Amino acid sequence: MTEVKRRVFSGIQPSGSVQLGNYLGAIKGWVERQSEKENFFCIVDLHAITVQQDPEELRRETRSLAAMLFAAGLDPDQCTVFVQSHVTAHAEGCWLLNCVTPLGWLERMTQYKDKVQRQESVSTGLLDYPVLMAADILLYDAHEVPVGDDQRQHVELTRDIAQRFNHLYGETFVVPEAVIPEVGARVMGLDEPRVKMSKSSAHIRGHAVNLLDDPKEMVRSIRRAVTDSGNEIRFSEDPAKAGVNNLLGIYKAITDRTVEECEEDFASARGYGDLKSRVAEVVVEELQPIRERYYELMDDVGELERMLARGAEQAASVSEPKVEEIKRRMGLVIAGE
Ligand code: AMP
Ligand code: TRP
Numbered sequence: 001m002t003e004v005k006r007r008v009f010s011g012i013q014p015s016g017s018v019q020l021g022n023y024l025g026a027i028k029g030w031v032e033r034q035s036e037k038e039n040f041f042c043i044v045d046l047h048a049i050t051v052q053q054d055p056e057e058l059r060r061e062t063r064s065l066a067a068m069l070f071a072a073g074l075d076p077d078q079c080t081v082f083v084q085s086h087v088t089a090h091a092e093g094c095w096l097l098n099c100v101t102p103l104g105w106l107e108r109m110t111q112y113k114d115k116v117q118r119q120e121s122v123s124t125g126l127l128d129y130p131v132l133m134a135a136d137i138l139l140y141d142a143h144e145v146p147v148g149d150d151q152r153q154h155v156e157l158t159r160d161i162a163q164r165f166n167h168l169y170g171e172t173f174v175v176p177e178a179v180i181p182e183v184g185a186r187v188m189g190l191d192e193p194r195v196k197m198s199k200s201s202a203h204i205r206g207h208a209v210n211l212l213d214d215p216k217e218m219v220r221s222i223r224r225a226v227t228d229s230g231n232e233i234r235f236s237e238d239p240a241k242a243g244v245n246n247l248l249g250i251y252k253a254i255t256d257r258t259v260e261e262c263e264e265d266f267a268s269a270r271g272y273g274d275l276k277s278r279v280a281e282v283v284v285e286e287l288q289p290i291r292e293r294y295y296e297l298m299d300d301v302g303e304l305e306r307m308l309a310r311g312a313e314q315a316a317s318v319s320e321p322k323v324e325e326i327k328r329r330m331g332l333v334i335a336g337e
Contacts, residue, residue, distance in 0.1 A: 008037045009142035011044040014062040016199035020209040021187035024253040031073035039079040050125040071293035082311030089319035093135030134158040139319035141174040169329040190225040193242035215284045222280040233266040254282045
């Protein structure tokens with residue numbers, strides 16, 4: 001019997017620039033593990049429009065994120081990268097699942113409640129956001145869903161919807177599991193090493209390394225990183241040493257070395273200046289080829305579109321039959337049957 005690979009489904013919002021934390025905390029791992037499992041990476045533009053977007057900007061961000069994922073090393077021969085709105089099964093699946101999802105389940109979602117507090121006008125799509133996410137996952141019979149901690153509740157809801165559907169209409173869906181990365185994999189802000197480096201603060205000078213920064217800018221941000229008045233270069237839990245710990249963590253994640261090897265590398269360093277220079281060097285070395293490939297792809301729109309069309313076709317070949325199965329279960333007449 002041939003071994004069936006486990007399915008993994010992940011969704012990524014096309015908003016804001018990709019920063020070093022996204023790269024080291026998520027994308028690099030996807031690239032390294034892309035051959036181990038059957039992976040679907042979906043750029044979730046339909047989720048993005050649950051809050052108001054500038055149309056031109058959304059289009060640009062969607063293409064840009066796709067180019068970035070390919071540039072970082074996701075390989076269309078090994079995994080499926082696609083844009084959610086290119087595969088109509090997602091919106092259709094969402095409607096079908098809406099009809100088995102009690103309204104109260106959605107009104108309880110904490111992300112929804114948070115967003116409602118911060119907005120004047122709330123779209124129906126925002127309330128329905130988790131059902132679309134459930135459709136994303138369930139249409140692929142995904143076993144694993146890698147997400148940040150903030151998405152745990154949405155994956156729980158997906159499990160509840162799957163179980164409810166299976167109970168009402170017979171075994172149809174795999175009940176998926178959330179895979180939450182360990183906290184240790186967090187990259188902190190260069191300007192404030194006790195808060196997570198984030199897209200939303202990426203515009204603040206000196207906070208983040210953005211993957212599209214030019215190398216001089218990257219070096220400048222790292223050289224200006226907040227440290228402390230000491231000179232010991234070691235991993236440490238001490239909050240006062242969070243800056244040095246973060247720089248070492250970045251070095252470790254990029255070079256794939258152990259804690260001991262990293263500390264050994266800096267045993268003869270003369271202070272934090274040396275540490276910063278070396279970290280800047282490995283960051284630039286790692287990101288420079290990605291930047292170059294990114295710009296090549298952004299200049300060759302035809303090639304990027306072909307890659308995305310191929311991804312959409314692969315995704316549709318899994319999710320369209322699944323939508324038919326759901327329809328059949330629910331008693332809809334399938335055309336031609
Ligand atoms: P976002 O869209 O910014 O919420 O994040 C997309 C992915 O990047 C998620 O899987 C996050 O866990 C990961 N990520 C974002 N920021 C960081 C960070 N500072 N350190 C590690 N991982 C991060
Ligand atoms: N809601 C997720 C986020 O904001 C993105 C997402 C949409 C997703 N569909 C998904 C993540 C399916 C995992 C699986 O991060």
